[in-house]
Amino acid sequence: MPDTRFVIRAFGFLSILVLFFLWSPVGFTQDGESASTSRFAGLRFREIGPASPAGRIDDFAVLESNPAIFYVATATGGLWKTVNQGTTFNTVFDNETTSSIGDVAIAPTDANLVWVGTGENNNRQSSSWGDGVYKSVDGGKSWKNMGLRDSKHIARIIVDPVDSDVVYVAALGSLWGAGGERGIYQTTDHCSDLLFFDRITLEF
Numbered sequence: 634m635p636d637t638r639f640v641i642r643a644f645g646f647l648s649i650l651v652l653f654f655l656w657s658p659v660g661f662t663q664d665g666e667s668a669s670t671s672r673f674a675g676l677r678f679r680e681i682g683p684a685s686p687a688g689r690i691d692d693f694a695v696l697e698s699n700p701a702i703f704y705v706a707t708a709t710g711g712l713w714k715t716v717n718q719g720t721t722f723n724t725v726f727d728n729e730t731t732s733s734i735g736d737v738a739i740a741p742t743d744a745n746l747v748w749v750g751t752g753e754n755n756n757r758q759s760s761s762w763g764d765g766v767y768k769s770v771d772g773g774k775s776w777k778n779m780g781l782r783d784s785k786h787i788a789r790i791i792v793d794p795v796d797s798d799v800v801y802v803a804a805l806g807s808l809w810g811a812g813g814e815r816g817i818y819q820t821t822d823h824c825s826d827l828l829f830f831d832r833i834t835l836e837f
Contacts, residue, residue, distance in 0.1 A: 691753055694737040696744055704773070706734035708753040709761045714773050725773035733761035735787040735805075740797040745772045748800060750787020760808055762786060766830075780830055784814040798822060802830065 689708035696702040705713040705722070712726035712734050726732065726749065735754040740746035751763020765782040769775060781787070784804035793799035799821050806815025818830040 689753065689755060691734055691755070692736045694739045694747070696739055697741065698744065702744070704737045704739070704747065706737040706749070707732075708755060709733050712737060712749060712773070725769075726767075726776065729767065729776055729778075731761075731763045733763050735763065736790045738790040738792050740792045741794045742797050746770055746792070746797055747773055748790045748792060749776070750784075750790050750802060750804075752784065752786035752805070754786055754788040754805065756805075756808055760786065762807075766790070766802055779820075781814050781818065783812075801833075 690705060691708055692706040694704040694706075701718045702714070702716050703719075704725075705715075707713070709732055711724050711732040713722040714725045715722045726734070729751075731751045733751055733753050734749060735752050736750040738748045740748075747769040749767040749769075751765060751767065753761050753763075762785040764778065765784055766779045766787060767776045768779045769777075781802060781804055783806075784802075785807045786805035787802060788805050789801075789803035791801040793801075799819070802818045802820075804815050804818060806813040817833040819833050820830050
């Protein structure tokens with residue numbers, strides 16, 4: 634009986650080997666052209682970055698006057714910038730106190746004025762929090778924390794398309810506790826060193 638089981642298993646293994654060597658990976662396109670010689674044979678999907686950090690992309694901000702420039706906000710991997718349509722990326726938020734980004738916005742009237750809301754905007758069991766709203770006036774080379782440090786998670790930032798002094802911020806607040814800064818906030822003095830955000834009460 635053991636000999637019979639051994640013969641059956643050996644036959645099955647040899648059958649798999651034969652099928653493997655007989656199978657050819659070369660296919661054909663619809664026009665009959667071999668896939669290996671097709672003009673598209675060398676094309677492969679590939680990631681263009683950011684490479685390994687984060688794993689969750691929270692937001693994109695594209696410069697409308699020059700779409701080759703855009704920012705990518707990651708849940709735990711900081712903020713990335715490209716100036717060549719995504720061919721290469723550079724990190725531009727490495728020296729701040731948090732690497733969790735919820736939203737990024739470019740002022741429509743000033744390409745160098747960039748706002749970042751920290752604390753990812755994903756409501757999940759492993760969300761990373763931030764410490765408020767940051768502003769850059771030099772295209773991401775330097776940053777200043779402008780307030781709402783207890784907001785924990787920033788879901789959205791909108792810069793007024795006409796008056797860049799006016800900025801709106803949607804703050805989630807703590808996901809697992811009461812208190813903190815949460816709600817819709819507005820500032821009208823972005824040039825000030827100490828920003829004052831007014832909480833907006835929405836009526837429906």
